[in-house]
Amino acid sequence: MEKSDTKELLRECNAGIKMGVEAINGVLPSVHSENLRQTLKESKNVHCKLGSEAHRLLNVRGVSGKAPHPMARRMAKMKTNMKLSLSPTDRAVAELITDGCNMGVKSLSHYLNRHPGADPEAKAVAESLIREESALAEHMRGYL
Numbered sequence: 001m002e003k004s005d006t007k008e009l010l011r012e013c014n015a016g017i018k019m020g021v022e023a024i025n026g027v028l029p030s031v032h033s034e035n036l037r038q039t040l041k042e043s044k045n046v047h048c049k050l051g052s053e054a055h056r057l058l059n060v061r062g063v064s065g066k067a068p069h070p071m072a073r074r075m076a077k078m079k080t081n082m083k084l085s086l087s088p089t090d091r092a093v094a095e096l097i098t099d100g101c102n103m104g105v106k107s108l109s110h111y112l113n114r115h116p117g118a119d120p121e122a123k124a125v126a127e128s129l130i131r132e133e134s135a136l137a138e139h140m141r142g143y144l
Contacts, residue, residue, distance in 0.1 A: 005115035006122045011066035012111040013125050016104055017051040018135070019068045019076065023100045026080045027093045036090050036143055040097070041137045050132070054125050055101050094143035101137035107131050
């Protein structure tokens with residue numbers, strides 16, 4: 001059970017990190033505030049570092065990463081494009097990022113609880129990602 005839990009948790013973290021990086025990349029061209037831009041870039045860097053760690057842990061176990069579900073990617077991109085075409089503001093960016101962070105925290109918490117036998121390294125990646133998503137959502141409040 002432990003090996004399976006570890007692999008599945010890491011794969012879900014990997015997919016979530018990819019979605020987070022894609023979301024940040026998708027909104028950056030619409031950002032007006034330099035402070036918001038910097039916050040998003042810093043969070044993207046944290047996501048990338050956690051992604052590298054998740055990828056390393058997957059490789060050690062001989063498991064491939066997991067791409068985000070294609071429908072989820074398309075829906076997120078459509079929502080971003082629509083919202084920013086109607087309102088290309090920092091507020092709209094903050095709303096999109098907040099929604100994504102909340103979804104990420106919910107999803108990652110679900111997978112963390114669903115895979116209690118995961119090893120401590122895998123749990124640490126998931127917990128770090130949850131903390132990062134929570135912190136980013138909190139930073140967005142000043143732009144809402």
